[in-house]
Amino acid sequence: MFSIARSVLRPTLARTFAAPASSASVHTLPELPYGYNALEPHISEQIMKLHHQKHHQAYVNGLNAAEEQYAKSDSTKEKIALQSALKFNGGGHINHSLFWKNLAPANEDGGKLADGALKSAIERDFGSFEEFKKKFNATTAAIQGSGWGWLGYNPSTKKLEIVTTANQDPLISHTPILGVDIWEHAFYLQYHNVKADYLSAIWNVVNFKEAENRLTEASK
Numbered sequence: 001m002f003s004i005a006r007s008v009l010r011p012t013l014a015r016t017f018a019a020p021a022s023s024a025s026v027h028t029l030p031e032l033p034y035g036y037n038a039l040e041p042h043i044s045e046q047i048m049k050l051h052h053q054k055h056h057q058a059y060v061n062g063l064n065a066a067e068e069q070y071a072k073s074d075s076t077k078e079k080i081a082l083q084s085a086l087k088f089n090g091g092g093h094i095n096h097s098l099f100w101k102n103l104a105p106a107n108e109d110g111g112k113l114a115d116g117a118l119k120s121a122i123e124r125d126f127g128s129f130e131e132f133k134k135k136f137n138a139t140t141a142a143i144q145g146s147g148w149g150w151l152g153y154n155p156s157t158k159k160l161e162i163v164t165t166a167n168q169d170p171l172i173s174h175t176p177i178l179g180v181d182i183w184e185h186a187f188y189l190q191y192h193n194v195k196a197d198y199l200s201a202i203w204n205v206v207n208f209k210e211a212e213n214r215l216t217e218a219s220k
Contacts, residue, residue, distance in 0.1 A: 027060050027067075029053075030097050038105040042201045044190045052100070055185050059092030059168070066090075091168035095148055095179060102178050104207035111204040117219075118177075118212035125160045136162050136180075137199040146183040149199075150176055151211070153218040160215075175218035178211040 032052060037045035066085040073079055104110040113119050113129060126132035132151075139162050140149025147166045152174025154161050165171055171179065180202060187198035 029057050039205045042204045056096040059089045062089035091170040094170045103205050106204050109209045113208040141195045149180045151178045177214050
């Protein structure tokens with residue numbers, strides 16, 4: 001699995017989730033690039049603390065534990081059994097590490113899509129920014145259970161596409177440009193069961209400057 005993972009994951013993902021070494025690597029919880037209350041009123045401080053300190057930390061802990069077991073094991077059967085834990089916790093760590101950078105306070109870069117490569121690509125591939133948001137929200141809201149909505153760059157077609165992944169599966173078919181967590185822990189305390197309200201609000205704090213940087217790197 002891991003030799004395959006190294007070949008298909010984008011460089012940014014591969015750096016985050018490398019194959020278990022002979023001595024287990026140690027992953028750590030990344031610091032947020034803003035305060036826990038910086039995304040209010042769109043995402044509450046309570047949600048951000050719980051999401052970052054508890055949920056993301058749990059994925060980091062689970063990934064470290066699974067990699068340690070993998071590195072110590074001489075059993076092929078046990079290594080195969082560990083694949084689901086590595087995928088789930090590794091994906092959770094990858095996805096959330098990207099997600100925090102996806103966001104920015106509304107009084108800084110959040111919600112501001114400036115003229116440039118990303119805006120031009122969105123208008124080319126979706127017709128308009130408003131049509132893109134409408135399609136993204138509809139596709140992401142339709143996820144059954146937990147998962148992620150993504151704007152990804154397809155290296156084959158060289159176009160932006162909206163895709164979803166289940167649970168904590170990382171996006172490896174496309175280069176992730178931006179992703180939105182649709183697990184209940186990302187919104188339930190504030191938006192309850194109304195995913196549509198959460199998806200509408202999050203555009204106010206999306207860091208499009210970061211997304212454009214990813215697009216520029218992906219399209220080189």
